[in-house]
Amino acid sequence: MIRYIRWCAYFCVLLLAALLVNVARVQVWESAAYGANPANKRPAIERYAQPRGNLLVDGRPVTGSRDSGQLLRYERTYTDGPLYAPVTGFSSQTYGTSFVERAEDALLAGTDPGLSAFPLWYDLSRGRPGGGDAATTLRAAVQRAAYRGLGGRRGAAVALEPATGRILALVSSPSYDPGLLSGTGAKVKAAWARLNADPAKPMLNRALRETYPPGSTFKIVTAAAALDAGVVTDVDAPTRTPDPYPLPGTSTLLPNAGTGCEDASMAEAVQWSCNTVMAKVGVQVGLEGMVAAAERFGFNDEGLRVPSWVSRSNFDTDMSPDQLALSSIGQFNTRATPLQMAMVAAAVAHGGEIETPWLVDRTTRHGGGLVRRFAPRTLGRAMSTPTALRLQELMVKVVEEGTGRNAAIPGARVGGKTGTAQHGVGNAGTPYAWFIGWAAADGAPQPAVAVAVVVEDASAVRGDISGNGAAAPIARTMMEAALTGGPR
């Protein structure tokens, strides 16, 4: 019997070996595959087991975390959610993340290796450093001025620091409260459905992800192209342009909104926003020159990140002369994001150079140690410095005695350009009101802020006066706030 008991023992050893081999298979070989199974809740539980790091504006958090007591423990909260939504985006346990919440997700969630001096320690101990904080480049005063100025009307506003590319304000209107999407459950699903079905599209980031015909604000690009190409050498010389101007190769006559554009100089054309002169100048520069100029400003670039991606602004590369003429005054297929037009204003303000626009100033550990600091990066040169300085003079004139008087700030040097963009079938839609500009404090060597404002449902008064009426006052309060209001 002894022999058979031994055999039984060997059989049990065999069973034990089978168990151990199978357990090793599950825990080592298949471990990663099971861990990555979408039905496995562990990654989500771990992700939300600690409070998320915060986004800061002017050094103060505009986000927070709430202990929900659920399986996914910490939910995102937002102070002033609608005000900062286009910047922060949402951080939802159901719908993921967007914008800076997405771009800095690893840092905020605490998985960024930079958060730890010894990343390997956390691997071994299975612990995690607390989520880090990300300080935005926003200035609350500028942001608030823009948000209040738009007042719930559809539109967007962007303010940049021309010398560095820091985005001081990024507003999309109407907005929404991203806190509604933070958690899980029926309430969040209902809010998501409602926001997506809203005809006003509150979740659309109009500042970064919507393109509009830029209308007359594009004339700054055309003027820069003409000056750099030598098509116009003296901005005060008459241009011999008829009013109305027949589009080349067609019998269509391009009119002006105001009078006094016949044979106007480029200075007068910018000051009074003459379609005829700028259309003709654009044709004189030629397709190749205009495309090159527009692309130097950032048009047709799909790669821009702030750090969230930005929609491509369009300037067609294959057009007939009459289409080029319309494109040169910001119509036809020319489309721009509000950020793109703020970059145009910033290029003029910064002597022709464009700094990469950026939303995250620096990131820190939970305790405060620096992880990364924002370093300005040049995106490229849009025009020569003399051209930029000449355009600054022309834009100042627009505000001092031209179509943009509503943007004037007492005691500051302000340059601007209004725009009214027609759109819709047969231009039937209510025109978009535009204003781009920049401002320098009195005596300052260079402008401290550049802005772009677009208001979709501008008042029905046609003509450039609506850019001045609807958009310029918003731009003025933003620039005022940037020059004076609030600490950095």
Add this chain to the structure above:
Amino acid sequence: MPPPALTAKLTEPEPAPPPYSDARTPKRRGIELTLLAGAVLISVLGHAYVGLAGGVSTSTSHYAAGLAVAALLAHLAVRIRAPYADPVLLPIAVLLNGLGLVFIERLDLATPGEAGAGDQLRWSGLGVGLFALVVFGLRDHRVLQRYAYLSVTAALALMLVPVFFPAVNGAHIWIRFAGLSFQPGEFAKILLAVFFASYLAANRTALALTGRRLFWKLRLLPGRVLGPILAIWLLSVGVLVLERDLGTSLLFFGLFVIMLFTATGRIGWIAVGLLLAALGAYAVGTLEPHVHSRVQDWMNPFASIDRGEGPGQLAQSLFAFAAGGLLGAGLGHGQSFLIGFAAKSDFVLATAGEELGLVGLTALLLLYGLLVSRGFRAGLALRDPFGRLLATGLASIVALQVFVIAGGVTGLIPLTGMAMPFLAQGGSSVVTNWIIVALLVRLSDSARGGGAGGPG
């Protein structure tokens, strides 16, 4: 009334064991006490750590006192009544039971409102009490041989009773009475082991040598001896069908085949047994919906995810094991409570796997291996066929049970509702396992020179 054959066998004199003396056979009770202290210390530290990880002040001092007192009581019982017993058996049982309580406490923290640790501690106390009672009361294991037919009658009765009670989670294996739930099949397995050992010890000559030869080495047994075998096989399938309990019937059948083989040494019987078992399992696996779905789950544990219904229990269990990886998430840092209602009972091993990792789980399985091997060792050292068969049977019960449940929750074999010995929540299970260990202690004491055959 036992048939004359049995009593006749009993009256035959056993070969007398060679005389032992204390000088030649060390008792090793000091080693047992040291190992016990280690087992209690490991369990208490685990308990305290779980409390820290859960951020709740738990009753670690109560737990420590309870476990230490129980261990000491059991040790004293062994020291007094079974001084030659294997010194490893009791410490392993204490360590496994202690760790089981830690895992249940840990899962309690994740599922407040379904606390199970308190009940389990009380059941464990009862189990240790019964351990001491068996060690004290059963002076010689051969006494059990006399109660073979009483045992099998009681076992059958215990197994059949739950049929008349409502099903719980699809299986008729519980008795709910006065707020206590009780699994009689657990006790039945000890009684069956006693019966098999007794029956086979009495009839092994007939089983091994008689019968008409069919072909090669296979002989047809005479109906008188074959009858009980067929009856047991039918019984195991009957239990499975009536109670929808694949695990228990698998265990009973495996136990019987192993003991039959040990008694006769005839491979042919194993082959026949496995063939019959396979036929029965196949029939039930395809015809019985409850069992059929278990087989389906085993073949594709993620089917419910693909259907959009979320992970099932087995998938959650596999996720838990996988999350543990090599080193584990650490006690109290896993999410094995996601498995759901059976996390503390059938799936408690998943908590061990997730929180202790492959390293800890291997150690745990090796502990079971050591326990089983010590059972077989007692069987090898014993001199009476009944004792040998009983030790082999009891060790095989533990081994089969560990294999069936651990293989089930890790996807090696289809899942069957069984309790991991000592580790899982379940009163009848923990009590039964303490009795098994008590019997093994008694058997090993006899084997190493104690009670049986000696004075008293």
